[in-house]
Amino acid sequence: MESKKILISDPTLRDGSHAIKHKFSKDDISNYCKLADKARIPIVEVGHGNGIGASSLQLGESLLSDFDMLSTARKNLKKSKLGVHVIPGFATIDKDILPAVDVGVDVFRIATHCTESDLSERHISFLRKKNLEVWGCLMMAHMVDTETLIDQAKKIENYGADGVIFMDSAGSFIPNQIKERVEGLVSELNIMVGFHGHNNLNLAVANSLEAIQSGATLVDACSAGFGAGAGNTQLEVLIPVLLKQNFDTNIDFNGLLDLAEFVISKFGKSTSSVHIDSMISGYYGVFSGFLVPVRRVALEYKISPIDIFKELGRRNIIAGQEDLIIEVANSIRDKSK
Amino acid sequence: MESKKILISDPTLRDGSHAIKHKFSKDDISNYCKLADKARIPIVEVGHGNGIGASSLQLGESLLSDFDMLSTARKNLKKSKLGVHVIPGFATIDKDILPAVDVGVDVFRIATHCTESDLSERHISFLRKKNLEVWGCLMMAHMVDTETLIDQAKKIENYGADGVIFMDSAGSFIPNQIKERVEGLVSELNIMVGFHGHNNLNLAVANSLEAIQSGATLVDACSAGFGAGAGNTQLEVLIPVLLKQNFDTNIDFNGLLDLAEFVISKFGKSTSSVHIDSMISGYYGVFSGFLVPVRRVALEYKISPIDIFKELGRRNIIAGQEDLIIEVANSIRDKSK
Numbered sequence: 001m002e003s004k005k006i007l008i009s010d011p012t013l014r015d016g017s018h019a020i021k022h023k024f025s026k027d028d029i030s031n032y033c034k035l036a037d038k039a040r041i042p043i044v045e046v047g048h049g050n051g052i053g054a055s056s057l058q059l060g061e062s063l064l065s066d067f068d069m070l071s072t073a074r075k076n077l078k079k080s081k082l083g084v085h086v087i088p089g090f091a092t093i094d095k096d097i098l099p100a101v102d103v104g105v106d107v108f109r110i111a112t113h114c115t116e117s118d119l120s121e122r123h124i125s126f127l128r129k130k131n132l133e134v135w136g137c138l139m140m141a142h143m144v145d146t147e148t149l150i151d152q153a154k155k156i157e158n159y160g161a162d163g164v165i166f167m168d169s170a171g172s173f174i175p176n177q178i179k180e181r182v183e184g185l186v187s188e189l190n191i192m193v194g195f196h197g198h199n200n201l202n203l204a205v206a207n208s209l210e211a212i213q214s215g216a217t218l219v220d221a222c223s224a225g226f227g228a229g230a231g232n233t234q235l236e237v238l239i240p241v242l243l244k245q246n247f248d249t250n251i252d253f254n255g256l257l258d259l260a261e262f263v264i265s266k267f268g269k270s271t272s273s274v275h276i277d278s279m280i281s282g283y284y285g286v287f288s289g290f291l292v293p294v295r296r297v298a299l300e301y302k303i304s305p306i307d308i309f310k311e312l313g314r315r316n317i318i319a320g321q322e323d324l325i326i327e328v329a330n331s332i333r334d335k336s337k
Numbered sequence: 338m339e340s341k342k343i344l345i346s347d348p349t350l351r352d353g354s355h356a357i358k359h360k361f362s363k364d365d366i367s368n369y370c371k372l373a374d375k376a377r378i379p380i381v382e383v384g385h386g387n388g389i390g391a392s393s394l395q396l397g398e399s400l401l402s403d404f405d406m407l408s409t410a411r412k413n414l415k416k417s418k419l420g421v422h423v424i425p426g427f428a429t430i431d432k433d434i435l436p437a438v439d440v441g442v443d444v445f446r447i448a449t450h451c452t453e454s455d456l457s458e459r460h461i462s463f464l465r466k467k468n469l470e471v472w473g474c475l476m477m478a479h480m481v482d483t484e485t486l487i488d489q490a491k492k493i494e495n496y497g498a499d500g501v502i503f504m505d506s507a508g509s510f511i512p513n514q515i516k517e518r519v520e521g522l523v524s525e526l527n528i529m530v531g532f533h534g535h536n537n538l539n540l541a542v543a544n545s546l547e548a549i550q551s552g553a554t555l556v557d558a559c560s561a562g563f564g565a566g567a568g569n570t571q572l573e574v575l576i577p578v579l580l581k582q583n584f585d586t587n588i589d590f591n592g593l594l595d596l597a598e599f600v601i602s603k604f605g606k607s608t609s610s611v612h613i614d615s616m617i618s619g620y621y622g623v624f625s626g627f628l629v630p631v632r633r634v635a636l637e638y639k640i641s642p643i644d645i646f647k648e649l650g651r652r653n654i655i656a657g658q659e660d661l662i663i664e665v666a667n668s669i670r671d672k673s674k
Binding site: 018113140142143169170172174175176199200201202203204205206209210213228229234237240241244245283284285286287289291316318 | 581655
């Protein structure tokens with residue numbers, strides 16, 4: 001049904017930086033980037049929570065320099081693009097943007113408060129002239145009405161950006177409001193529209209789905225929802241939800257789970273993310289009471305619990321039919337022989 | 338704008354029973370019911386996770402008898418109605434329903450698999466004749482299409498039920514599917530329609546909001562999302578989200594937070610619920626970086642952090658203006674003098 005290409009930008013290594021006081025190590029970055037590349041994530045955003053040039057006593061000091069973070073990511077991203085967050089004021093062209101260009105950053109996102117897009121003019125124009133991909137971001141977007149948001153976005157378009165992303169920094173929007181804003185932006189602009197959600201009201205996935213349904217081209221999502229505050233849109237939940245509506249991002253499902261498991265094992269569940277098992281159960285429509293026995297049988301049969309869930313879902317198994325897990329496991333093992 | 342009365346049924350002490358292997362104590366039940374009554378929750382559902390009569394070796398044995406659970410709840414619910422979940426087969430009329438009527442249960446919910454509503458005929462007719470409030474529930478409703486769901490619901494209507502609730506037992510629906518089902522049910526039935534969500538795809542709040550927007554009269558929601566598997570719709574998140582759309586449930590906001598804090602302190606975060614602070618931040622549209630300083634100042638000034646957030650939201654405070662927290666705290670303290 002839907003054939004439009006949807007871009008996913010993954011700010012786990014940038015927004016997630018807030019959750020660990022900006023202490024990502026080289027190993028964290030290289031391991032995550034390898035997995036993200038394998039999972040076919042289109043854009044991986046890396047750096048201090050407040051973007052390049054922001055490491056400071058006041059905002060929190062990064063463990064690594066911007067150069068170390070970006071060059072480590074660059075080395076490990078083969079197909080995925082490397083993105084950075086840029087807040088004018090913290091980041092300057094000479095000190096921060098030029099070195100980022102040199103290191104091989106593919107996507108620049110120039111972010112201001114939702115009423116201050118003027119501040120991004122110089123940065124966007126500069127990158128436009130260099131023919132680099134550049135987006136404007138409007139933070140705390142819930143603070144303005146749709147009309148003001150469109151006015152601000154039009155400025156960003158005029159500066160030469162490839163697209164504009166509005167950010168629900170406080171996690172305050174509900175789906176109806178997203179629909180109104182995205183439809184307004186899409187009809188008034190000739191550039192792409194994106195959305196960045198937070199999960200404060202447990203609506204980040206729903207708002208991101210609504211954004212895509214209303215015409216957005218890009219949404220941000222983090223592995224395990226790992227990000228500032230309540231966390232961001234949970235990547236490994238969003239992708240199957242988009243799939244249910246036939247929006248295919250070409251992202252690898254197993255790769256997504258590996259990413260989430262890496263984040264959870266490395267940084268713990270610091271944000272209120274949905275458990276991976278619960279997501280799989282929800283996606284395949286199998287009662288969650290099956291989680292424990294399915295994992296046990298998968299381990300015993302050395303097969304993927306995902307394959308078991310998929311087949312249980314296909315067979316419309318319900319509670320009380322737990323014995324069929326063994327039969328399904330046998331059939332999967334037989335097929336793979 | 339919206340004046341329709343919305344009913345919230347709270348199954349924390351029933352669906353949450355799954356999460357602690359059916360070991361609710363008398364203290365748990367009486368403390369929760371006192372707080373729920375104070376918070377003006379319309380219906381409080383109590384009992385074994387699989388309903389009355391279900392305690393058994395196979396399904397898990399309750400710590401208390403159905404009588405002890407229900408009579409303890411009854412004593413502590415003054416304004417809130419007392420509800421029970423009833424699965425025909427586990428529960429019989431003589432052994433389980435009659436004693437529940439005697440103990441003073443107000444609301445009976447007769448639940449079957451989504452294709453088996455025939456099984457509820459005897460129970461619904463019996464309660465209808467006694468003029469008691471009775472709903473039919475269709476579990477695992479994602480397994481049938483809208484047409485089948487409506488056919489099953491019509492049977493429930495014919496048996497004499499006051500309403501029909503369809504249950505997303507596996508947490509598998511997305512908002513579009515809820516809209517189609519609720520609109521179909523509302524247009525084809527003369528009785529009330531309700532929805533029960535699970536949060537496997539992080540969509541329980543969004544699906545419940547969609548149900549109400551599409552014409553449902555009742556939704557289920559649990560404190561801290563405490564329920565089976567991925568948990569249910571999170572009550573203290575749903576209510577502010579509904580308020581944003583002008584659906585007033587008359588539930589007390591502070592009372593909701595007391596309920597959630599009780600559940601979290603007593604049972605831990607066994608489900609992936611959103612942190613209360615994050616929710617407040619999302620509701621008032623204040624950057625979540627304010628959480629720590631606001632809590633600290635609230636403690637120091639002996640005022641409610643909610644009042645501070647409310648005022649910060651009203652003033653459209655943004656990151657970098659943390660010093661205004663003190664000014665706001667002073668103004669709140671001065672006003673209360």
